[in-house]
Amino acid sequence: xxxxxxxxxxxxxxxxxxxxxxxxxxxxxxxxxxxxxxxxxxxxxxxxxxxxxxxxxxxxxxxxxxxxxxxxxxxxxxxxxxxxxxxxxxxxxxxxxxxxxxxxxxxxxxxxxxxxxxxxxxxxxxxxxxxxxxxxxxxxxxxxxxxxxxxxxxxxxxxxxxxxxxxxxxxxxxxxxxxxxxxxxxxxxxxxxxxxxxxxxxxxxxxxxxxxxxxxxxxxxxxxxxxxxxxxxxxxxxxxxxxxxxxxxxxxxxxxxxxxxxxxxxxxxxxxxxxxxxxxxxxxxxxxxxxxxxxxxxxxxxxxxxxxxxxxxxxxxxxxxxxxxxxxxxxxxxxxxxxxxxxxxxxxxxxxxxxxxxxxxxxxxxxxxxxxxxxxxxxxxxxxxxxxxxxxxxxxxxxxxxxxxxxxxxxxxxxxx
Amino acid sequence: xxxxxxxxxxxxxxxxxxxxxxxxxxxxxxxxxxxxxxxxxxxxxxxxxxxxxxxxxxxxxxxxxxxxxxxxxxxxxxxxxxxxx
Numbered sequence: 001x002x003x004x005x006x007x008x009x010x011x012x013x014x015x016x017x018x019x020x021x022x023x024x025x026x027x028x029x030x031x032x033x034x035x036x037x038x039x040x041x042x043x044x045x046x047x048x049x050x051x052x053x054x055x056x057x058x059x060x061x062x063x064x065x066x067x068x069x070x071x072x073x074x075x076x077x078x079x080x081x082x083x084x085x086x087x088x089x090x091x092x093x094x095x096x097x098x099x100x101x102x103x104x105x106x107x108x109x110x111x112x113x114x115x116x117x118x119x120x121x122x123x124x125x126x127x128x129x130x131x132x133x134x135x136x137x138x139x140x141x142x143x144x145x146x147x148x149x150x151x152x153x154x155x156x157x158x159x160x161x162x163x164x165x166x167x168x169x170x171x172x173x174x175x176x177x178x179x180x181x182x183x184x185x186x187x188x189x190x191x192x193x194x195x196x197x198x199x200x201x202x203x204x205x206x207x208x209x210x211x212x213x214x215x216x217x218x219x220x221x222x223x224x225x226x227x228x229x230x231x232x233x234x235x236x237x238x239x240x241x242x243x244x245x246x247x248x249x250x251x252x253x254x255x256x257x258x259x260x261x262x263x264x265x266x267x268x269x270x271x272x273x274x275x276x277x278x279x280x281x282x283x284x285x286x287x288x289x290x291x292x293x294x295x296x297x298x299x300x301x302x303x304x305x306x307x308x309x310x311x312x313x314x315x316x317x318x319x320x321x322x323x324x325x326x327x328x329x330x331x332x333x334x335x336x337x338x339x340x341x342x343x344x345x346x347x348x349x350x351x352x353x354x355x356x357x358x359x360x361x362x363x364x365x366x367x368x369x370x371x372x373x374x375x376x377x378x379x380x381x382x383x384x385x386x387x388x389x390x391x392x393x394x395x396x397x398x399x400x401x402x403x404x405x406x407x408x409x410x411x412x413x414x415x416x417x
Numbered sequence: 418x419x420x421x422x423x424x425x426x427x428x429x430x431x432x433x434x435x436x437x438x439x440x441x442x443x444x445x446x447x448x449x450x451x452x453x454x455x456x457x458x459x460x461x462x463x464x465x466x467x468x469x470x471x472x473x474x475x476x477x478x479x480x481x482x483x484x485x486x487x488x489x490x491x492x493x494x495x496x497x498x499x500x501x502x
Binding site: 243245246254255256257258259303304305306307308312313314317344347402403405 | 418419431432436439452453456457459460461462464466469471487489490491492
């Protein structure tokens, strides 16, 4: 790092009235040719550029974004980091991602405000308890933690959970604790990666939307078209979440992805009340309390396809009524903000990361709830782009699985429902 | 709240409806199509940045199934079933 962050540096720059800090990253002029273009300066795009430089020495790399750094889906999520998945293909990947997140503050010399507070699944019917037990047995193999707890233990650890009693339509029957789960600060992930990429020589170009992918006469990817001009590169990686198909269709490529809207909202700050991530899959919502005291609340996705970035009234009402069934005291809370992101979900609800039928064009998509996957997703995509071979952790997630009907079915494990 | 035009009841709130998924072509005979078309039918749906055709069920109303074109950017219903109020 050009400028190491520490308590000492804070003191030194503080004595100079904070006038001596260097910018954390440059804004270099846009060149017309790079070795690799990464489209999307979100979590996955930035992590990819970071690992391209760190693990593979590729630094003639441009990360392009239509908006500003940290303004896309990396700012439109509920910062939940976890690895409680269902399939043998998925769990090791997310275990790796959780480990990379835990090491990120030191690795990037940037305070991620990582808080490994654990997640409690509050279960309200027996089929869901069996589903959790099945997950536990598979997670045990790969070292992800999942432990059953009683209703009494849930109520001891989450005193605000006063609904779901024996007379409720859906009484709480028990739960599972995922002690690996954590939350951190989403801006820090974007800024920390951007600073590290910049220090190694990579470039980040904001306000540079890609309008069209370009193919050469040989059929390979040739570059991208932007309002700032054509930029050429032999390799282009698409990490744009909901707009993946919009971009790949510009070179005639269809993918088994649907774009949907997932939203969250935040209450006014209140006193410390809940120190774990609470997930209530049967009621259909999840929440955690931020360091500022705000309750961060998410629900089920909107049902149909959507490219909107706000919350729909029906989704908001459903989520609030579900939350009040278990946390009736939250009825008096006022809400401060809402947001939505459009993300794509693949046919089997697992990610797609592969080189496409257009040689040199890579996609990383279908990251339904992709925040938790950022470091490992970048690690594996960088490996694929640099070496041409899929990373072992990502091998099951190629496009060909749909041609061979070899799905990695994670439907039902990726969001509250 | 999004209003969906029901051909029998007129425009009604979305909360009265269940989403029935995007309209797909009818299932081809797997033996009669090539592998590419077969897996495309199984796994892919149109994902347009714009109008998409989809089914909705007026479950908390008259119970009819209807088909609309809805814009995925705005959620405006751009084409409603015939005779919709």
